Amino acid sequence: MLEFISQPWPWYTSGIVIAFIMVLLLFFGKSFGFSSNLRVICSACGAGKKLKFFDYDWRAQTWNLLFLVGAIIGGFIAAEFLSSGEPVQISQATIQDLQQLGISAPDGMQPSEIFSLSAAFTLKGFLILLLGGFAIGFGARYAGGCTSGHAISGISNLQLPSLIAVIGFFIGGLITTFVLLPLIL
Amino acid sequence: MKSIKFIIAGILFGIVMSKSEAISWYRIQEMFRFQDFHMYGIIGTAVVLGTIATFVIKKFKLRDIQGNPIVFTPKEKSVSRYLIGGTIFGLGWALTGACPGPMFVNVGFSYWAIFIAIAGALSGTYVYGAIKDRLPH
Numbered sequence: 001m002l003e004f005i006s007q008p009w010p011w012y013t014s015g016i017v018i019a020f021i022m023v024l025l026l027f028f029g030k031s032f033g034f035s036s037n038l039r040v041i042c043s044a045c046g047a048g049k050k051l052k053f054f055d056y057d058w059r060a061q062t063w064n065l066l067f068l069v070g071a072i073i074g075g076f077i078a079a080e081f082l083s084s085g086e087p088v089q090i091s092q093a094t095i096q097d098l099q100q101l102g103i104s105a106p107d108g109m110q111p112s113e114i115f116s117l118s119a120a121f122t123l124k125g126f127l128i129l130l131l132g133g134f135a136i137g138f139g140a141r142y143a144g145g146c147t148s149g150h151a152i153s154g155i156s157n158l159q160l161p162s163l164i165a166v167i168g169f170f171i172g173g174l175i176t177t178f179v180l181l182p183l184i185l
Numbered sequence: 186m187k188s189i190k191f192i193i194a195g196i197l198f199g200i201v202m203s204k205s206e207a208i209s210w211y212r213i214q215e216m217f218r219f220q221d222f223h224m225y226g227i228i229g230t231a232v233v234l235g236t237i238a239t240f241v242i243k244k245f246k247l248r249d250i251q252g253n254p255i256v257f258t259p260k261e262k263s264v265s266r267y268l269i270g271g272t273i274f275g276l277g278w279a280l281t282g283a284c285p286g287p288m289f290v291n292v293g294f295s296y297w298a299i300f301i302a303i304a305g306a307l308s309g310t311y312v313y314g315a316i317k318d319r320l321p322h
Contacts (some may be wrong), residue, residue: 009201009205010205011222014202014204016230016234022238025194026255027247031258038306042314051311067191068195070191070192070198072292075199075208075291075293078203079203088212090211097220109206110294111211114282120298126301133277133302134277134306135280135309136306137285137311138274138312139272140274141270142274143267143273143274144260144261146274154260156235157236159260164264164268164271167268167271168267168272168275172278173217176278
């Protein structure tokens with residue numbers, strides 16, 4: 001059984017479980033949206049004293065922080081107990097494209113050229129993660145949600161704004177993939 | 186103990202995002218290069234089932250476990266904020282290969298470098314809060 005679980009899971013299991021989590025949170029009286037946590041953390045650190053945007057009842061969002069803690073624990077459990085250590089099974093075409101950018105074929109979950117500590121603490125590596133993260137945090141609040149809030153919850157509720165946001169996600173993602181990454185890497 | 190259910194939901198989320206490799210930079214690159222169905226399958230399945238569930242909840246006016254009606258707040262109407270904000274988000278998503286949820290799942294995976302991206306995401310959120318009134322919404 002554990003051996004079976006340790007294989008990478010097919011996409012539909014993930015899709016089913018994500019929809020289940022969305023519904024579960026609705027029945028808990030909440031709505032699925034992960035990036036709100038970033039605003040909550042800023043507020044909890046006292047950003048509300050300086051900026052009105054962070055001066056709100058963030059404690060009502062404590063449940064979402066607990067969800068975040070769970071997500072970290074879930075990652076730990078998957079890595080420690082449910083992993084076969086196999087490299088990510090991406091397509092051959094992607095492997096070849098990435099090799100031309102100097103990213104080696106997967107030997108785990110993440111490319112060492114970006115996620116190893118030695119790469120992350122070169123100037124280039126540090127800026128990729130820092131500026132990438134900055135764009136995610138800034139863009140998610142500007143657009144009022146991230147993948148969970150817009151692509152999953154919003155589109156499931158047939159919200160046109162969420163569809164526009166997801167189109168934006170792809171415009172940005174394609175620019176990075178085909179314009180920025182070849183310049184940077 | 187009322188709160189433990191949210192931790193359990195989060196654990197489920199973390200495990201499934203890991204096991205379906207959705208937290209991998211490689212998978213996000215593959216998605217933006219349209220070279221495999223995997224990520225589209227994940228998001229597509231979740232959206233189809235989510236849409237059915239949302240429809241059923243509304244149709245039968247279902248209530249949550251505390252007996253309150255389940256309400257869906259419509260997103261406010263605008264194009265610019267969703268298009269510009271979404272595009273900025275997408276630029277970062279393809280760079281780090283992790284949207285906000287998977288960022289934290291990666292911490293559980295001991296990819297400590299992701300803390301740099303998390304610090305970036307918190308500062309991005311803060312800067313948005315500081316300049317939001319000057320941005321088109």
